[in-house]
Amino acid sequence: MFKKIFILSMLSALTIFGCSDDDDDTTGPALSNNTLVLSLTGVETLQNGYHYEGWAIVGGSPVATGKFNVDANGVLEDLSSNAISGGEFVTTTDLTDATAIIITIEPDGDTDANPADTHYLAGSVSTMSSTLTVGHASALGDDYSTATGDYILATPTDGANTNENSGIWFLNPPSTTFSYSLSGVTPLLNGFHYEGWAIVDGAALSAGKFNVDDAGALVDLNGVSIANGEIEIGGDLSAATAIILTIEPDGDTDTTPAATHYLAGSVSALSAALTVGDASALGNDYSTATGDYILATPTDAVSTDENSGIWFLSLASGSPAAGLSLPDLPSGWVYEGWAVINGTPVTTGTFTDIAAADLSAPYSGTEAGPPFPGEDFLNNAPSGLTFPTDLAGATAVISIEPSPDDASTPFTLKPLVGSIATNATDHVTYAMDNNSSGFPTGSVTIVVTSPSAGLVLPDLPSGWVYEGWAVIDGTPVSTGTFTDRAAVDSAAPYSGTESGPPFPGEDFLNNTPTGLTFPTDLAGGTAVISIEPSPDDASTPFTLKPLVGGIATDATDHVTYSMDNKSSGFPSGTAVIK
Secondary structure: OHHHHHHHHHHHHHHHHOOOOOOOOOOOOOOOOOEEEEEEEOOOOOOOOOEEEEEEEEOOEEEEEEEEEEOOOOOEEOOOOOEOHHHEEEOOOOOOOEEEEEEEEEOOOOOOOOOOOOEEEEEEEEOOEEEEEOOOOOOOOOOOOOOEEEEEEOOOOOOOOOOHHHEEEOEEOOEEEEEEEEEOOOOOOOOOEEEEEEEEOOEEEEEEEEEEOOOOOEEOOOOOEOHHHEEEEEOOOOOOOEEEEEEEOOOOOOOOOOOOEEEEEEEEOOEEEEEOOOOOOOOOOOOOOEEEEEEOOOOOOOOOOHHHEEEOEEOOOOOOEEOEEOOOOOOOEEEEEEEEEOOEEEEEEEEOOOOOOOOOOOOOOOOOOOOOOEEEOOOOOOOOOOOOOOOOOOEEEEEEEEOOOOOOOOOOOOOEEEEOOOOOOOOOOEEOEEOHHHOOEEEEEEEEEOOEEOEEOOOOOOOEEEEEEEEEOOEEEEEEEEOOOOOOOOOOOOOOOOOOOOOOEEEOOOOOOOOOOOOOOOOOOEEEEEEEEOOOOOOOOOOOOOEEEEOOOOOOOOOOEEOEEOHHHOOEEEEEEO
16 A cells, blocks of 8 residues: 555656656757758859858848858859859847848958958848848949940050050040131031141141031031130140131041141130131232233124123233233132122132133133133023023122032132122223132131040949050950059059059050060950959959940040940849848
8 A cells, every 4th residue: 555655656756747758958949040041043153162141131130040152053052162052051049130131241261250351242121021232222332234334545654656456544534625716717628628727746637627607607517506716626625726727528548638728827825716807818808919800702703792701810900911910829729700680609720820821711612712711601501591691780709719629619719899780881891809808717716625534433432443454366364453443553563663543543554464465455355344352352353343345446546435334234133130
């Protein structure tokens, strides 16, 4: 009986105090929401022991979620190159209250519990998930969608101009604006146009092609108005000593002024007054030009229609003599006589010698005319006119024509004009009026803009720098790292001994990398701006390349070229807490 009571007592005690094999288990309850699942796109393999590390911001503090790298296919792997199954990182912290996820780039040997400054991707957490981007405020803080970049090819550090395509500089070069104000200049026809030229160190450099509309305002070669008459030209032309306005033929594409110099003037204090009389234009203001003429028709051998011809000669001495007193013309110009009949100008022919026959006689008779410019209007009458005619009441004109000529009508330059009296008779000497006071004039003002930064990029957070690159024959060659777009970059390992401009860039002249030859020609290469981690894992461009531009195979020096925005291809990712 006693035994039974003892056994029952022991059973009761076991029931009351419990008995289990787990009495010594100290692990506590399993954590919930302590796993971070990463899925990344466009992330590259880091080199030389560098690696990525995930961080969850919990209660304002960073909690490490795991170190990793990616293989060539973008698969996440641990630092021993083992694939991370499902991209899952198990932590010892409940991540339920995480407010953000950040991916950093950590240097080789990193063992601390603090994120590096190089925040690569980040995103805010909402409903236990996060979209990771470069543009998040906890990463680089900008998506680079508005980044732009220009560059020129030039080698300013070698002091020569024989290999200008062997350097690249991320800048907008100086430019010169020519502000034209013209009076009395008329539209050119049939594709002819005006071109300004700045004379710098004896060389003529184009200062813009243009025409004018009926009101005399400048227009481009498509007829579009040129605002304020301002034409911008690349380069600093502030050393110009003269401005010349030429008349260029249709289809002109060369870099040499035509012989037809129309207006010109010397530059003083960056402005020039343009006149016909300047030595670099026609060289005479025509204020002393005079002209006489007679009416006669010597080429028909009859005397019944003597008022149907005009000859620029004088009978004042009793014998025929040159009726025109005109200066010799420079190359690119000829004189032309005209009779304006019933409002229609009819040519008497072009000439350069005032004491010789002109170059044509389309309307004259068969007899010889006098050895002076002139014409009998007897045959081949233009449409709307009848020959013979009576020139009384018409107008006599001597014009100065461009050669070649843009039109078959009188040009603007008419130094001599005479109204023929309504009672005019043949073989009487009549004088023309000097019309030179109405000749065209103009002025040009020169404004030079200094070189400016060619890159529009946001400021970088700590842990990052920009780097320029020229990809030459497939090899990326650094132009240097920088943070300031309007200052020299960090290095010039290939440049010459002269000073370069205060902008990022490089001349590829010395210390040639293996497999390349310097100087080189960058035409056909590629210009790149990358965003590099600092410190950097490799000497090649990092994945973040906001600006990339193929350099045209026909690219030339000191011309501004633009790069393309490539931010749409930036890496991204997602993070899910579970």
